[in-house]
Amino acid sequence: MKIPQNVKIVVNSVFPLLAVLILFAFAGRFGVDKISEMRARVQKSQSNVDAFTSKLSVLESVDESLSRTNFVLSALPSRNSSIVVVSQLKILAGEQGIFLTNIKGGSEIKDPNGFSRVDITFDALGVRPQIMAFAESISMIAPLTLLDKIKINESGGGVRANIQVKSYWSELPKSLPSTTDQLSTLTNDEKNLIVEIAKLNQPLFIELPASVGSGKSEPFN
Amino acid sequence: MAVKLNLLPQGAVVSGGLGKTLKSIKSFGIIALGIFLFFILGVSGFLVYSSIKLTGLSTQEESLKARIKSQESREQRIVLIKDRLARILKVQSTPSVQKNLNKIEGIVASLPEGTVLTELSLDLKKTDLSLIFKSGSDLNNFLGSVKTKSEFKRASLTAFSFNPLSGYSVGLRFFEN
Numbered sequence: 086m087k088i089p090q091n092v093k094i095v096v097n098s099v100f101p102l103l104a105v106l107i108l109f110a111f112a113g114r115f116g117v118d119k120i121s122e123m124r125a126r127v128q129k130s131q132s133n134v135d136a137f138t139s140k141l142s143v144l145e146s147v148d149e150s151l152s153r154t155n156f157v158l159s160a161l162p163s164r165n166s167s168i169v170v171v172s173q174l175k176i177l178a179g180e181q182g183i184f185l186t187n188i189k190g191g192s193e194i195k196d197p198n199g200f201s202r203v204d205i206t207f208d209a210l211g212v213r214p215q216i217m218a219f220a221e222s223i224s225m226i227a228p229l230t231l232l233d234k235i236k237i238n239e240s241g242g243g244v245r246a247n248i249q250v251k252s253y254w255s256e257l258p259k260s261l262p263s264t265t266d267q268l269s270t271l272t273n274d275e276k277n278l279i280v281e282i283a284k285l286n287q288p289l290f291i292e293l294p295a296s297v298g299s300g301k302s303e304p305f306n
Numbered sequence: 307m308a309v310k311l312n313l314l315p316q317g318a319v320v321s322g323g324l325g326k327t328l329k330s331i332k333s334f335g336i337i338a339l340g341i342f343l344f345f346i347l348g349v350s351g352f353l354v355y356s357s358i359k360l361t362g363l364s365t366q367e368e369s370l371k372a373r374i375k376s377q378e379s380r381e382q383r384i385v386l387i388k389d390r391l392a393r394i395l396k397v398q399s400t401p402s403v404q405k406n407l408n409k410i411e412g413i414v415a416s417l418p419e420g421t422v423l424t425e426l427s428l429d430l431k432k433t434d435l436s437l438i439f440k441s442g443s444d445l446n447n448f449l450g451s452v453k454t455k456s457e458f459k460r461a462s463l464t465a466f467s468f469n470p471l472s473g474y475s476v477g478l479r480f481f482e483n
Contacts, residue, residue, distance in 0.1 A: 101335035137371060151384070157391065198397075199393070232403050236427040269388075
């Protein structure tokens with residue numbers, strides 16, 4: 086079929102504009118999508134870099150407080166603290182010149198605040214000023230121990246105090262935050278709390294070194 | 307007089323108005339093509355620039371990640387310290403009788419000589435003190451000092467008796483509010 090010459094002229098004039106408009110519609114959409122995608126990736130990458138940089142600066146700046154991890158751990162241990170608390174109470178009683186007897190530790194009680202506690206009861210025998218001083222210094226021992234009840238009976242110059250204390254422990258955190266999560270540095274309040282905790286009477290720990298015996302060279306002979 | 311000559315075949319001729327419009331459309335087409343090429347160039351340039359930037363950022367990200375990884379033990383300690391401190395604060399805010407013991411210590415320390423403290427009982431709900439005074443003046447002085455110096459908000463007399471051999475037996479209960 087032969088196309089008339091004047092139609093060809095019209096098509097020749099209109100086609101380039103039409104073609105460009107169609108190209109614009111497709112390529113423009115594709116281009117804009119690609120730009121948005123790339124911008125989002127750059128933005129995400131930039132925010133990751135910012136987060137990592139700030140985290141790294143926190144990690145590198147906190148120094149002094151980290152050396153006090155042991156104080157914090159001995160104030161609130163990860164396991165039942167009753168044996169350590171009894172040992173601490175006995176040391177304290179020895180310092181005050183009083184005698185502890187009938188020491189009893191209860192079973193683990195789950196506290197609604199997310200930690201565990203044990204109630205320890207005992208009788209303290211001595212004279213009043215020492216008993217009072219002993220009771221007042223219970224809050225100065227690590228692990229953290231709170232005075233729950235105290236009943237003092239006095240007769241003939243001697244004093245018998247029936248005391249109940251609460252001692253706490255809590256499981257350690259099980260996971261680290263993700264790499265992109267912000268890590269805040271220790272606040273002044275937290276630093277002050279660490280200083281306060283470091284003043285508590287620390288428990289005496291005995292570290293047993295691992296045995297390094299020679300053993301058999303041939304274990305199956 | 308000008309003579310209008312048309313050497314084109316009759317089918318290849320378009321009328322004057324339409325010809326002008328087609329000419330304009332053709333010009334528009336050329337301009338649009340220019341804009342399109344410029345747009346393509348711009349988009350390509352932006353994508354190249356962004357991908358170079360992204361490569362740089364990725365390298366930086368990896369290097370920072372590696373540095374953070376190398377500080378993992380430090381991070382563990384910070385997380386541990388923060389966790390412990392938050393819990394320690396909760397433990398410290400748990401009620402105990404320590405504060406009331408300190409308050410009652412001030413009262414007990416100022417007891418007149420010869421006064422017998424028969425019982426002192428503190429728990430989270432109440433603070434009770436039982437005393438035996440040798441004389442009425444000792445009792446008066448003590449009650450006066452409790453009224454003026456005591457850090458407790460209120461104190462009530464829960465028991466009172468007199469025995470000529472031992473003296474005045476008094477029971478007091480202290481309230482914080």
